[in-house]
Amino acid sequence: xxxxxxxxxxxxxxxxxxxxxxxxxxxxxxxxxxxxxxxxxxxxxxxxxxxxxxxxxxxxxxxxxxxxxxxxxxxxxxxxxxxxxxxxxxxxxxxxxxxxxxxxxxxxxxxxxxxxxxxxxxxxxxxxxxxxxxxxxxxxxxxxxxxxxxxxx
Amino acid sequence: xxxxxxxxxxxxxxxxxxxxxxxxxxxxxxxxxxxxxxxxxxxxxxxxxxxxxxxxxxxxxxxxxxxxxxxxxxxxxxxxxxxxxxxxxxxxxxxxxxxxxxxxxxxxxxxxxxxxxxxxxxxxxxxxxxxxxxxxxxxxxxxxxxxxxxxxxxxxxxxxxxxxxxxxxxxxxxxxxxxxxxxxxxxxxxxxxxxxxxxxxxxxxxxxxxxxxxxxxxxxxxxxxxxxxxxxxxxxxxxxxxxxxxxxxxxxxxxxxxxxxxxxxxxxxxxxxxxxxxxxxxxxxxxxxxxxxxxxxxxxxxxxxxxxxxxxxxxxxxxxxxxxxxxxxxxxxxxxxxxxxxxxxxxxxxxxxxxxxxxxxxxxxxxxxxxxxxxxxxxxxxxxxxxxxxxxxxxxxxxxxxxxxxxxxxxxxxxxxxxxxxxxxxxxxxxxxxxxxxxxxxxxxxxxxxxxxxxxxxxxxxxxxxxxxxxxxxxxxxxxxxxxxxxxxxxxxxxxxxxxxxxxxxxxxxxxxxxxxxxxxxxxxxxxxxxxxxxxxxxxxxxxxxxxxxxxxxx
Amino acid sequence: xxxxxxxxxxxxxxxxxxxxxxxxxxxxxxxxxxxxxxxxxxxxxxxxxxxxxxxxxxxxxxxxxxxxxxxxxxxxxxxxxxxxxxxxxxxxxxxxxxxxxxxxxxxxxxxxxxxxxxxxx
Numbered sequence: 001x002x003x004x005x006x007x008x009x010x011x012x013x014x015x016x017x018x019x020x021x022x023x024x025x026x027x028x029x030x031x032x033x034x035x036x037x038x039x040x041x042x043x044x045x046x047x048x049x050x051x052x053x054x055x056x057x058x059x060x061x062x063x064x065x066x067x068x069x070x071x072x073x074x075x076x077x078x079x080x081x082x083x084x085x086x087x088x089x090x091x092x093x094x095x096x097x098x099x100x101x102x103x104x105x106x107x108x109x110x111x112x113x114x115x116x117x118x119x120x121x122x123x124x125x126x127x128x129x130x131x132x133x134x135x136x137x138x139x140x141x142x143x144x145x146x147x148x149x150x151x152x153x
Numbered sequence: 154x155x156x157x158x159x160x161x162x163x164x165x166x167x168x169x170x171x172x173x174x175x176x177x178x179x180x181x182x183x184x185x186x187x188x189x190x191x192x193x194x195x196x197x198x199x200x201x202x203x204x205x206x207x208x209x210x211x212x213x214x215x216x217x218x219x220x221x222x223x224x225x226x227x228x229x230x231x232x233x234x235x236x237x238x239x240x241x242x243x244x245x246x247x248x249x250x251x252x253x254x255x256x257x258x259x260x261x262x263x264x265x266x267x268x269x270x271x272x273x274x275x276x277x278x279x280x281x282x283x284x285x286x287x288x289x290x291x292x293x294x295x296x297x298x299x300x301x302x303x304x305x306x307x308x309x310x311x312x313x314x315x316x317x318x319x320x321x322x323x324x325x326x327x328x329x330x331x332x333x334x335x336x337x338x339x340x341x342x343x344x345x346x347x348x349x350x351x352x353x354x355x356x357x358x359x360x361x362x363x364x365x366x367x368x369x370x371x372x373x374x375x376x377x378x379x380x381x382x383x384x385x386x387x388x389x390x391x392x393x394x395x396x397x398x399x400x401x402x403x404x405x406x407x408x409x410x411x412x413x414x415x416x417x418x419x420x421x422x423x424x425x426x427x428x429x430x431x432x433x434x435x436x437x438x439x440x441x442x443x444x445x446x447x448x449x450x451x452x453x454x455x456x457x458x459x460x461x462x463x464x465x466x467x468x469x470x471x472x473x474x475x476x477x478x479x480x481x482x483x484x485x486x487x488x489x490x491x492x493x494x495x496x497x498x499x500x501x502x503x504x505x506x507x508x509x510x511x512x513x514x515x516x517x518x519x520x521x522x523x524x525x526x527x528x529x530x531x532x533x534x535x536x537x538x539x540x541x542x543x544x545x546x547x548x549x550x551x552x553x554x555x556x557x558x559x560x561x562x563x564x565x566x567x568x569x570x571x572x573x574x575x576x577x578x579x580x581x582x583x584x585x586x587x588x589x590x591x592x593x594x595x596x597x598x599x600x601x602x603x604x605x606x607x608x609x610x611x612x613x614x615x616x617x618x619x620x621x622x623x624x625x626x627x628x629x630x631x632x633x634x635x636x637x638x639x640x641x642x643x644x645x646x647x648x649x650x651x652x653x654x655x656x657x658x659x660x661x662x663x664x665x666x667x668x669x670x671x672x673x674x675x676x677x678x679x680x681x682x683x684x685x686x687x688x689x690x691x692x693x694x695x696x697x698x699x700x701x702x703x704x705x706x707x708x
Numbered sequence: 709x710x711x712x713x714x715x716x717x718x719x720x721x722x723x724x725x726x727x728x729x730x731x732x733x734x735x736x737x738x739x740x741x742x743x744x745x746x747x748x749x750x751x752x753x754x755x756x757x758x759x760x761x762x763x764x765x766x767x768x769x770x771x772x773x774x775x776x777x778x779x780x781x782x783x784x785x786x787x788x789x790x791x792x793x794x795x796x797x798x799x800x801x802x803x804x805x806x807x808x809x810x811x812x813x814x815x816x817x818x819x820x821x822x823x824x825x826x827x828x829x
């Protein structure tokens with residue numbers, strides 16, 4: 001879908017702003033909102049650019065920087081922390097060779113930390129895009145990354 | 154209803170060749186003769202192990218293992234053991250091997266002590282098939298309300314039931330409905346708060362994924378009661394499956410005429426749309442949620458005016474939590490007195506809890522209000538794994554506090570928990586064992602609230618960060634004894650002066666751990682000691698710093 | 709929809725839910741809440757379906773439900789059979805799912821090591 005098609009899908013109602021931003025971001029293989037995107041949305045909804053920029057930067061799931069194809073979000077909230085999320089985070093950083101908030105050189109993975117994702121019964125857990133993985137161990141994490149690499153080919 | 158006794162009869166190949174079927178049939182006949190069919194369940198299992206000792210029988214929960222049975226033994230077992238409670242010793246096998254098998258086959262009591270009302274369909278029906286929901290009585294409550302009750306009667310039932318908001322605040326639901334109905338205005342809205350962001354809570358996610366129609370039906374009944382035509386469910390974007398299932402449920406409900414115009418051929422029309430979040434915990438606060446639906450930054454505003462008077466786009470709006478709405482149809486179908494007969498004096502009905510952390514059985518548990526913390530953690534949760542000792546439970550997430558072992562027998566209801574310095578919250582219960590450092594835990598909760606603060610008001614934006622910095626220093630061995638008083642005073646001040654519920658409750662984990670585990674704080678400061686072995690003081694290397702250092706070391 | 713229509717749908721759907729009037733002898737319900745999926749329920753569901761197809765079992769159906777509730781023992785699946793108590797399995801893997809089809813569904817021997825609950829239908 002092009003940006004114009006997405007805007008047309010939602011109409012000019014301000015209360016669709018979050019949906020519009022989500023769709024435009026998901027539509028971009030690098031999972032982020034460009035400056036042109038924000039300007040186009042502002043124009044479409046007849047809002048100041050600063051307003052749209054303010055909303056996009058308020059919510060943690062939007063990014064104004066290019067990211068990878070797979071956004072890895074590891075839960076760092078108390079329950080996952082208690083059940084060993086630190087080991088998972090370190091393993092991911094090791095396997096991917098990046099720090100928190102960084103993207104791998106091949107543009108495949110971005111490593112982020114997130115607040116509770118609501119699967120505390122199978123902690124520690126993480127999301128990769130919309131998929132949720134639980135009962136994580138360093139070994140399981142390596143397996144999952146391998147699977148994703150294969151899937152990307 | 155679980156039966157008083159379970160008798161496991163082995164139907165493995167060897168036992169069958171030893172005539173276990175005759176034993177089973179005889180057992181059935183004798184139980185029937187003594188009218189015990191409702192009390193005793195016969196469960197056929199596969200091979201239990203000691204084939205040369207068959208036919209065998211295992212009686213639970215007693216854990217008695219009978220071997221080398223003959224048809225003539227059955228009558229004696231029923232008369233002596235089942236009826237009089239005296240196991241028949243001559244037929245019993247009590248070696249260590251027998252005990253091992255008894256342990257293995259023991260059923261997990263996780264499910265038995267629960268009373269599933271809200272969760273009655275979760276795990277049973279296919280949430281993507283509206284007809285399965287209808288098969289178990291779905292939409293009957295809406296039909297009853299639209300064809301037999303006035304809005305005032307509906308509100309009256311809700312008030313009489315004693316249902317309190319399940320999102321955390323525990324405000325009486327019926328009164329909220331009444332206030333919204335009475336607010337002046339022609340256009341009103343019903344909003345379902347599905348922005349469950351409390352660390353440790355996942356009840357609402359399960360309900361939306363497993364029984365979305367119960368929420369739709371609850372919202373429709375509320376809309377009829379307050380006079381609304383449009384509803385919104387605000388779901389956090391981190392729950393893609395819940396969003397997908399809810400969307401499908403709404404479409405199916407529309408197709409079947411259960412949402413839309415003139416439902417059940419009455420003059421009542423109601424429709425629902427989904428609005429999604431984008432990763433902001435504060436949007437669980439009512440006014441921030443409203444701002445988010447309106448396409449703004451999710452920043453709360455002062456109350457009053459309350460959403461009941463001025464909510465979405467300035468119109469009277471009823472906002473209730475997912476679990477609250479899921480209770481509505483049961484109250485309508487079974488009556489307010491039925492609901493009020495469950496629970497305690499001031500907390501009626503059941504509550505869904507999400508058990509996680511250092512406990513054997515994690516997951517969702519629905520129990521009547523008034524069940525004790527001990528029952529929840531030990532009977533249902535199965536106790537602490539790896540032989541560790543229970544230390545405390547954290548109830549209420551980042552807005553709540555901890556409850557130490559001495560209060561394990563506290564019944565879980567709104568008032569009892571408040572007395573202990575915590576809150577019911579949305580239902581997240583995190584179990585902690587002896588390896589948890591309470592100071593580090595408080596710091597972790599503060600880390601969360603500092604991150605999620607919307608930044609509008611000084612007490613929260615600056616105050617919480619200051620609280621966090623003090624805790625950080627203490628966990629690194631750089632604390633001072635004055636810090637304890639500062640934490641308490643600052644915490645109380647932030648609670649008093651913050652603009653919204655996030656700031657008003659964020660200091661609770663600190664104040665609560667200070668109240669019950671002050672010794673640990675003192676040990677960290679005075680002795681540079683962390684009894685749980687979590688905080689490392691040599692070279693000021695603490696867990697989070699070492700995480701960052703480790704990460705830096707890798708790249 | 710009229711009130712009578714709701715009642716008619718309910719009657720029909722109740723029967724199908726009960727297996728008696730449905731075409732199935734056995735129904736396997738796999739917990740597909742996010743906890744289950746995060747623990748591997750999708751692969752377990754696939755394994756059940758695969759194995760049933762392989763063996764051409766015409767009278768066995770596989771469906772999904774929401775969260776079963778016991779996250780620590782996910783993936784979880786329930787086996788419903790007419791006239792018998794419901795057998796609930798936990799900690800499933802695709803291999804155990806195939807064993808359940810072979811040993812329990814076909815031969816009537818529940819795989820007891822993985823049974824976590826037995827309850828009334």
